[in-house]
Amino acid sequence: MPDTKRASRTSMACTTCRQVKLRCDAQQRFPAPCSRCEKQAKACVFDPRFKRQIVRGALEKAIEEKEELERLVHSYKNSSAAVGAGSTIAIQGLETDSVKNTIPHTPLPTDNRMPAIPLTYELGGVKLDSHTVNELLEHFHQHYFDHVPFIDIESSAESIHQTSEILLWALLLVSARNHPLYNQQFSQLRSAFHILLSEHVVRTIRCPYTVQALLLLCTWPMPVASQTDDPSWNYCSLAVSAVQQMGIHEPAHAEDSRPAHSMAYLKSWLACFVISTELATDHGFPPPMSLVAGRLPIVKSHLQSHFSDEFWARCELQQHSMRVFTTLYGVHSSSQVQLSLLGLLERDLDLLGADIKTRVSQRYHIDFLAARLRLCSIPSLTSSPKELGKTTNTQEWATWYRGFHAAIQLTTIYTSLRSCFPQPPTDEVVSHELQKREAETAHYPKHFFRVLCIAGMYLAKFLAVGRDIQPHERTLARNKIKEVYETFLAWSKEELDEPFRTARMIRLLSRHAEDKVSSEYFTNDSGDPSATVVDDSLRIARKIRERTAPTPAITDDPEGQPRLPRHDALSSDWNDWLPNTYDDLFAFLASPSNNYFDEQWM
Numbered sequence: 109m110p111d112t113k114r115a116s117r118t119s120m121a122c123t124t125c126r127q128v129k130l131r132c133d134a135q136q137r138f139p140a141p142c143s144r145c146e147k148q149a150k151a152c153v154f155d156p157r158f159k160r161q162i163v164r165g166a167l168e169k170a171i172e173e174k175e176e177l178e179r180l181v182h183s184y185k186n187s188s189a190a191v192g193a194g195s196t197i198a199i200q201g202l203e204t205d206s207v208k209n210t211i212p213h214t215p216l217p218t219d220n221r222m223p224a225i226p227l228t229y230e231l232g233g234v235k236l237d238s239h240t241v242n243e244l245l246e247h248f249h250q251h252y253f254d255h256v257p258f259i260d261i262e263s264s265a266e267s268i269h270q271t272s273e274i275l276l277w278a279l280l281l282v283s284a285r286n287h288p289l290y291n292q293q294f295s296q297l298r299s300a301f302h303i304l305l306s307e308h309v310v311r312t313i314r315c316p317y318t319v320q321a322l323l324l325l326c327t328w329p330m331p332v333a334s335q336t337d338d339p340s341w342n343y344c345s346l347a348v349s350a351v352q353q354m355g356i357h358e359p360a361h362a363e364d365s366r367p368a369h370s371m372a373y374l375k376s377w378l379a380c381f382v383i384s385t386e387l388a389t390d391h392g393f394p395p396p397m398s399l400v401a402g403r404l405p406i407v408k409s410h411l412q413s414h415f416s417d418e419f420w421a422r423c424e425l426q427q428h429s430m431r432v433f434t435t436l437y438g439v440h441s442s443s444q445v446q447l448s449l450l451g452l453l454e455r456d457l458d459l460l461g462a463d464i465k466t467r468v469s470q471r472y473h474i475d476f477l478a479a480r481l482r483l484c485s486i487p488s489l490t491s492s493p494k495e496l497g498k499t500t501n502t503q504e505w506a507t508w509y510r511g512f513h514a515a516i517q518l519t520t521i522y523t524s525l526r527s528c529f530p531q532p533p534t535d536e537v538v539s540h541e542l543q544k545r546e547a548e549t550a551h552y553p554k555h556f557f558r559v560l561c562i563a564g565m566y567l568a569k570f571l572a573v574g575r576d577i578q579p580h581e582r583t584l585a586r587n588k589i590k591e592v593y594e595t596f597l598a599w600s601k602e603e604l605d606e607p608f609r610t611a612r613m614i615r616l617l618s619r620h621a622e623d624k625v626s627s628e629y630f631t632n633d634s635g636d637p638s639a640t641v642v643d644d645s646l647r648i649a650r651k652i653r654e655r656t657a658p659t660p661a662i663t664d665d666p667e668g669q670p671r672l673p674r675h676d677a678l679s680s681d682w683n684d685w686l687p688n689t690y691d692d693l694f695a696f697l698a699s700p701s702n703n704y705f706d707e708q709w710m
Contacts, residue, residue: 232300392639
């Protein structure tokens with residue numbers, strides 16, 4: 109038994125503390141960094157193969173490197189002054205090290221007929237001048253358009269306003285939320301836009317630009333108090349119903365027989381196809397356009413030149429998601445039949461990836477890995493209480509590991525994207541979750557948010573169910589869970605926003621994944637499989653919180669009155685991702701592994 113304690117204690121000490129031979133509190137704070145790494149702003153990672161390095165001469169080496177950097181900076185300033193005042197704007201996004209996946213960005217065209225006096229755009233008492241509107245549209249073009257290339261914004265602001273008022277204000281609303289100069293106007297625009305939106309959704313939608321506005325709200329939903337308040341699926345259903353009612357899914361074959369705005373109709377159909385399928389796969393719903401997916405080749409024939417080959421490859425991934433749901437719908441048990449079907453669908457997915465001959469962007473790579481992870485997570489949603497390492501089904505074991513590697517690759521990609529943002533130094537030791545920091549501005553669709561969430565939760569369940577996995581794989585999973593946790597915290601702008609709640613959920617699951625008592629909750633023997641990894645994690649978290657709930661004797665009222673549950677915690681599953689102080693304390697005390705830190709690490 110002492111050997112076991114020593115081995116576990118060593119594996120959970122980070123490399124920084126092992127280097128200086130000091131006690132490490134990584135396990136108590138997991139997945140947050142240990143106190144020493146947090147104070148020194150260092151990466152807190154585990155490596156069982158780590159060996160202490162001799163630091164003799166480190167000071168002299170650091171001085172030499174500092175002098176070399178000063179010489180490089182000085183030479184760079186001289187060269188920059190020689191070039192002139194011209195500069196290049198670096199666009200933050202997924203294309204930092206990859207080719208664009210849509211048509212090249214061009215500045216928004218100007219309308220030569222615009223009057224000399226700047227126009228003023230008004231919505232519900234909120235007024236924006238033409239300069240502000242053009243700045244917001246340019247911001248959308250730089251950071252958002254590549255994710256939704258089927259949105260029609262190639263004309264001037266005035267032209268968009270005349271064509272569709274709701275589309276223009278939807279573009280401005282999405283762009284203003286994270287704009288460095290105009291984000292303070294977001295709340296005012298949001299209230300006024302809700303009134304405009306209500307006027308459109310209460311009557312029949314006959315305009316394709318209204319459909320595009322609804323789809324923008326599905327891709328970048330407005331902030332909500334709880335996840336159940338997110339109306340994205342409702343807006344998506346309205347958009348899909350509208351394009352079917354307008355007959356967009358049956359375009360005419362002759363060029364001269366199509367209406368003047370036929371391209372807008374076709375793009376709106378394609379937008380519904382892509383976004384509705386992404387939402388359906390994220391939530392475990394039936395893809396709403398699966399019945400008309402056979403018309404995609406007709407639409408593609410008219411829009412082939414408007415989008416890149418990589419974009420059409422994304423559409424093929426959506427078709428694959430539809431086939432997965434159609435094939436596996438109703439097959440709930442992890443039987444040999446289900447595993448055989450999974451193997452066929454995985455080979456089908458591999459063929460799609462092999463068809464992409466040219467270098468692809470990280471956007472496509474994320475979508476491809478997400479499709480694989482969802483496919484491989486199906487057995488985990490119906491896992492029996494047997495341990496992964498002791499299962500006799502080799503095929504099921506291999507499926508688990510393919511999902512594990514997909515989750516690892518996804519986490520690595522997201523971490524590399526974070527490296528583009530500067531990390532502010534920390535001057536004092538404070539809570540990792542509440543420390544004052546400059547949040548990263550990520551302009552990604554919420555679909556990317558959900559993909560990373562699934563990856564982190566899958567890794568937590570992998571640690572819980574796979575008791576006999578290799579030590580280096582367990583260490584790798586722990587490090588990647590920490591990266592997921594820190595990425596969501598970096599995206600958080602305030603304490604109770606959605607990235608913060610997700611980080612707390614990842615923290616709760618990871619702290620109990622390797623607990624012998626709580627790990628039993630990660631298996632599902634009820635016979636009722638969850639629809640997605642997120643739903644499954646909510647079920648697990650609910651059981652953990654019930655076990656670690658405080659007793660009625662514990663109060664936080666000076667007069668000794670029992671602490672009442674929060675109202676918001678009763679209305680939403682996602683608000684259960686916020687374990688309170690007593691939950692954290694009892695979970696920590698209940699963990700059988702905490703005695704590992706009763707003694708100083710050696």
